[in-house]
Amino acid sequence: MNDLEPVATVEEALRGNGISVESLSSGPPLSLTYLTAFPGVEPNRGEVGRAVTAFLELARDGEWEPTSVDATILRSDDDVQATWRLEADWVRAYNRYELDDVELSERVLDSLDKEAEP
Known part of the structure; x- marks a missing residue:
């Protein structure tokens, strides 16, 4: 597997879930920028x-x-709507059933920052 394969796999999954990916870099942290439909x-x-x-x-x-x-969520080029974060530990805890849907959602939504700059 080369360095581009994990990023391509993530991008494909995001697009499959209706996310309009503008940029994606492997990090860490992984950096995602997408154009919102809203x-x-x-x-x-x-x-x-x-x-x-x-x-x-x-x-x-x-x-x-x-x-x-x-x-980073964009309304249009250079117009940031908000940013949010998903911690690796949250993903691991969720997949071990230590966090439920509500707890994970609350953590991600609590990380939303509408004052963010690109």
Whole structure:
């Protein structure tokens, strides 16, 4: 496996969950920038959830070794709507059934920062 394969796998999974990936770098942390389909004032929680789900499924299936994710949501080029974070430890705890859906969602949503700069 070369260095591009894990990033390509993650990008494919995100796109499969309806996330419009603009850029993705392996990090750590993994850095994700995507264009939202909901360019309002508030980030769309369902869209954030779909992105998180892609990472959870990849980790569960052994296709991605969990690393922290720093995500930036764009309304358009250079117009940041918000940022959020998914910690590697949260993914591992979730996949060991130490965190449930609600707890994981709360942690990710608590990391939302609408004042973020690119």
